[in-house]
Amino acid sequence: MASEAISTDSIKKIKAQFEQIAVKSGLDHEQFHSILHAFCCENTLDVSEDKHLVRAELNRLQLVLENLITRAEDPDAETRKLLTVQDMGVLWHCLKGISKVLIRNIKPVIESRRQLRRQARLEGQLFSLPRQKALSIGEVTKKLEAENSLLKSKIEEMIRIAEEAESKNKQAIADLNSKQKTQIDSLNSKIKEMTDAAKEVEEHHNKIIADLEAKNKKEIEDLNKKTEEMVAAATKEADILNRKNTEELETKHQQAIEKLEVKHQNQLIALTDREKELTAAANEADISHKKIIEDLETNHQNKLQALNIKIEKLTTTASEADIRNKKTAEELETKYQKAIEELEAKHQKNIKELEVKHQNQLIALTDREKELTAAASEAEADHKKSIKDLELTYQGKMAEISEKLNRKYTEKQTAWDILEKNLNNTIAELTETQTQLLSKNDKLTKEFDQTKQNMEETYQKEIETQVEKSILTAKEKADTRESELQDEIKKIREDYEKKINDLEEKAIKATPKKKKTPAKAQKKAKSKAKKATKVKA
Structure with a gap:
């Protein structure tokens, strides 16, 4: 863990270098401490996810500091002051980057640790009942079985909803396929019409060319005759x-x-x-x-x-x-x-x-x-x-x-x-x-082919988009339903925990102090609770 955390020695070293720079450059005490605080806050926090970024920033900061120290020793006071004042901005940027990385990792780690602690407490409340809190095993078992059956019914309901969503998805895909087939047939008919039109244009073009060639040939013959x-x-x-x-x-x-x-x-x-x-x-x-x-x-x-x-x-x-x-x-x-x-x-x-x-x-x-x-x-x-x-x-x-x-x-x-x-x-x-005319015909043919290809691609993309949308919609519905079920399960669990707490309090109040729960019954209750937890998970 020490390798994944920011080293205190590194902080001390940087602090010493900071102090040296501050002394040489005449940096203000408050400004120095604000910069140092921005860098050093939560310095021992675990940042395993961004440790390579932190190390890279530390190495960069180390080089910048060494460069600043070397340049701060320049005998020219004006140059030294100008250089250090200029480069403090660079140093401030480096510190801001490291502080952002640190702050970005503070909340998730703290939250994860809190969650782990809360879960441990919850497990301790559920499965580590003290012996002095003797409870009726039958009631707990019945309650757990009821919760189990309720969860099973909820799960079956979720499966049924998922199957319905899948059948609806299949139906939507079939509808989309039929629609796609209809559109493809329509496109094919349009393509056929365009092909026929292109053939007519080509025939007309060939006829014009033949007429022009015949006219040209006749004019050539007339000219040859006149010339002769x-x-x-x-x-x-x-x-x-x-x-x-x-x-x-x-x-x-x-x-x-x-x-x-x-x-x-x-x-x-x-x-x-x-x-x-x-x-x-x-x-x-x-x-x-x-x-x-x-x-x-x-x-x-x-x-x-x-x-x-x-x-x-x-x-x-x-x-x-x-x-x-x-x-x-x-x-x-x-x-x-x-x-x-x-x-x-x-x-x-x-x-x-x-x-x-x-x-x-x-x-x-x-x-x-x-x-x-x-x-x-x-x-x-x-x-x-x-x-x-x-x-x-x-x-x-x-x-x-x-x-x-x-x-x-x-x-x-x-x-x-x-x-x-x-x-x-x-x-x-x-x-x-x-x-x-031939190039125009080729261009029209290419444009027609390109338009056809674009239409096919657009149609394919639309179909894929619609399928993806329908799948995403179904998935979102399923996720929404799942989150709702999770909320319901959470609510049930909270109610269950509340009821268990109430039962524990009632049991503590109602149970004589010297009466103890048999070890066998307690063991059986623990095993059933574990099974219920597995079903819940």
Whole structure:
């Protein structure tokens, strides 16, 4: 018991530390004793239930006191005063906590001790009758049996009430089960209705989606058809325009080529005619040259023949006059030889002049031919340049046409891309709408499931609460009935004790002083009283 009580040594130690703190901090005497009294009141009381709390508070208080003592020895008076004054509040809080624990345990322990003493006194009054208080055993036994039967009847009444409460509880549980079944059936019907409604919503949603998909498909087909028609029309228009421009360019190009060919042909004809003329002139010059040469040769031949004739004549004359005048013959021969040489020189000179003239004519013809060739080359170069210019013009026109066609195609392609983008946006919006509808459907399904679960849980909780309430009500009724019975038993016991006291007093007054109760009867009375006490318990 000493280990479970607050030690006096601990109190003394704390008191000494208190005194030391009070001296060092200048604590008021009355304040010190009020704090000490609040802590030390009923210090030897048994506090077995809260001994760990008390010990913890004591240990804490010990540490606080030691800390305060250490800090109170600080040389700085202001700091020491401030610290101790501040920490006295902490110490006061600790003391209040311990005093509360102590005070909380005072009344229950005192009450329990009083009850034990009262019970001991009661047992001593009931079962420790003095021998000088002799009482009629039969009356006591009858009274005890009557009390016993009364208690038995009370107990049977309590059992009957408990059985009735149990049957009522079972009936209430059965009613609750039937009600729960009815509510579950109602919930199932509501769930079925909600499921049917959800199915109808889903069918309607699927129908809307199918209609939207069909409409979307039809719009896509119409757009594709319109686009194909537009592309075909644009392609056809571009082909017609391209063909027309190509034909025009080809016609212009062909006309230009024909003009150039005609011009070139005319130039070639003119050149050919000029060449023919020059050739004819050259032939004529050659013929004239040959004729002159032939004439010169004929003339020379004639002259030679004439000279030969003359020579023959002269020879004849010479032969005739050879004898007469050889000197004259030699002179004639020399003269003849000189004339021949002069004729040959003249003939050679004429030939050279003719050759020079013919050569000059050939050079002039060659120069003219070169000029004609250069003119033909220039004409051919002009022709090629014109063809090239025409080709460049044709290519430029074709590039312009191609650019126009590409621009139109780009515009058509851009329009098609815009249509496709709008279509994709429409499809995306429809998909998003579908997703939203599906998510909304899932959300509604989840909310429905959650609502169903919540309703089931709420219903289950209500049922459990009602069952618990009914059980608690029945238990409270039984407890109330039991307390009433206990009160009745207590009242009966008090009446019984009062009657026993009255009987004891009467017996003491009526019984002679020397007459004693037999030991056997007293023992039997005690055993019956113990049995009655057991029944009572």
